[in-house]
Amino acid sequence: MSPSLRIPPVLLVAAVLHTAVMPQFRVLDTAPDVLLLLAIAAGLVGGADRGATMGFMAGLLADCFLQTPFCLSALAYCLVGWSVGIFQARILHATWWIPMLTTGVAAAAGILLYAGLGAVVGQTQLISTRLVTVVAMVAVLDAVLSPLAIRAMRWTFDVEQRGAILLTR
Amino acid sequence: MALSRRNGRSRATLVFLVLTSMTVITLDFRGQDSGIIGDVRRVATDALAPVRDGADKVLSPVGNAFSGITDYGDLKDENARLRARIADLEGQRLRSADAEAERKALIELNGLDYLGNLPTVAARVVSAPVSNFEQTIELDRGTNHGVRTGMPVVTGAGLVGHVVEVSGRRSLVRLVSDPSSSVGVRLLPSGESGIADGEGPRRQLGVGFIATNAKVARGDLAFTSGLEGGSDLYPAGIPVGRVTSASSPPGELEQHVELRPAADLAHLRFVKVVKTKIRNGA
Numbered sequence: 001m002s003p004s005l006r007i008p009p010v011l012l013v014a015a016v017l018h019t020a021v022m023p024q025f026r027v028l029d030t031a032p033d034v035l036l037l038l039a040i041a042a043g044l045v046g047g048a049d050r051g052a053t054m055g056f057m058a059g060l061l062a063d064c065f066l067q068t069p070f071c072l073s074a075l076a077y078c079l080v081g082w083s084v085g086i087f088q089a090r091i092l093h094a095t096w097w098i099p100m101l102t103t104g105v106a107a108a109a110g111i112l113l114y115a116g117l118g119a120v121v122g123q124t125q126l127i128s129t130r131l132v133t134v135v136a137m138v139a140v141l142d143a144v145l146s147p148l149a150i151r152a153m154r155w156t157f158d159v160e161q162r163g164a165i166l167l168t169r
Numbered sequence: 170m171a172l173s174r175r176n177g178r179s180r181a182t183l184v185f186l187v188l189t190s191m192t193v194i195t196l197d198f199r200g201q202d203s204g205i206i207g208d209v210r211r212v213a214t215d216a217l218a219p220v221r222d223g224a225d226k227v228l229s230p231v232g233n234a235f236s237g238i239t240d241y242g243d244l245k246d247e248n249a250r251l252r253a254r255i256a257d258l259e260g261q262r263l264r265s266a267d268a269e270a271e272r273k274a275l276i277e278l279n280g281l282d283y284l285g286n287l288p289t290v291a292a293r294v295v296s297a298p299v300s301n302f303e304q305t306i307e308l309d310r311g312t313n314h315g316v317r318t319g320m321p322v323v324t325g326a327g328l329v330g331h332v333v334e335v336s337g338r339r340s341l342v343r344l345v346s347d348p349s350s351s352v353g354v355r356l357l358p359s360g361e362s363g364i365a366d367g368e369g370p371r372r373q374l375g376v377g378f379i380a381t382n383a384k385v386a387r388g389d390l391a392f393t394s395g396l397e398g399g400s401d402l403y404p405a406g407i408p409v410g411r412v413t414s415a416s417s418p419p420g421e422l423e424q425h426v427e428l429r430p431a432a433d434l435a436h437l438r439f440v441k442v443v444k445t446k447i448r449n450g451a
Binding site for chain 1: 176178179182183186187189190191193194196197198206209210213214217220221224225228229231232235236296297298299300301302303305333334341343347348349368369370371
């Protein structure tokens, strides 16, 4: 099966996890952001181009269930996916904890970017003391889930673990 | 060479996606949830509804157990608070007849309507907040059941929020605790009017515009005033909450008043949608 055929079911599963499963498992009223995690994992596995594209699509799905302006998440997630993809070669084959740490930092940056862009377009309620909790918890939870997301992205893009860089170049 | 070509392509992709996003954000602002973007949201909500229903039914017991573990300290405190409250209520029960008569008299005196005459639609809460920022819940009733955008949502205890988006089988309710929610309230017995703003999950509502010389005390009741609160206008007379603290810091022009919402917003299972449309007062 080609990667383009695998992307829609992966996005659908991620949307169900994001909207129905993960909200049940909240820590400090915060759930992991599965769709942002997908964008980060796509950047880690597939590089900047695929990270940006997957981030955009995942963000669009997230926007379907939010009251903030449509495409705000898509904008933030595609920027995060692209940024992670820029450093892909150095991250993916480093020690096991480097991709996890990168996911945590990227998730924190993604939430801050979403809130910051939201504030720019008038969603000032996103900037509050709660933002600190959300950034910290999403970073930790997404980092913990990152090995699963990276594995899912490897399957999606049909990338072998050791040949990832060569195949995506 | 190949690397620079790949980088150039990824930059072009990024620029295209960023420009697309900015265009859609602008269109969404101009459309205000109508047109194709509103339709996309409604279709996505309805399309995923059966899957989300199934996941909710299967996972809610697991989720409850998980929150029992992660919130164990809070639950223990809440248990102690509830035991103390039961003891208080036992004492107050004997005085309740007088207090109820007084409350009714005050509501009548202040010209507040009763909600009892308005038609309602009972609904089940099928989804907790999806976002980490928005305080919203999803109900299993939509336009097919007469629910429309703007309708207030209540429980037997008081105001929950109002419907902000509705599809055929689903409606999304913004809770009064959402940071973008504002409700015009009247405090009784003082009769002071103010605006109760949401401040996030498990936090009390902050009430603004209460003069420093107003006689507001812990335990006062807050009802919707029917006056403008932010951009929303609820019918008058819906219980909103009870004052938990009121103070006038030196040099301030208004009091710091906090309300505990009357409805238990963290454990909503069934609610009623009131079939009266709130007007947009913005």
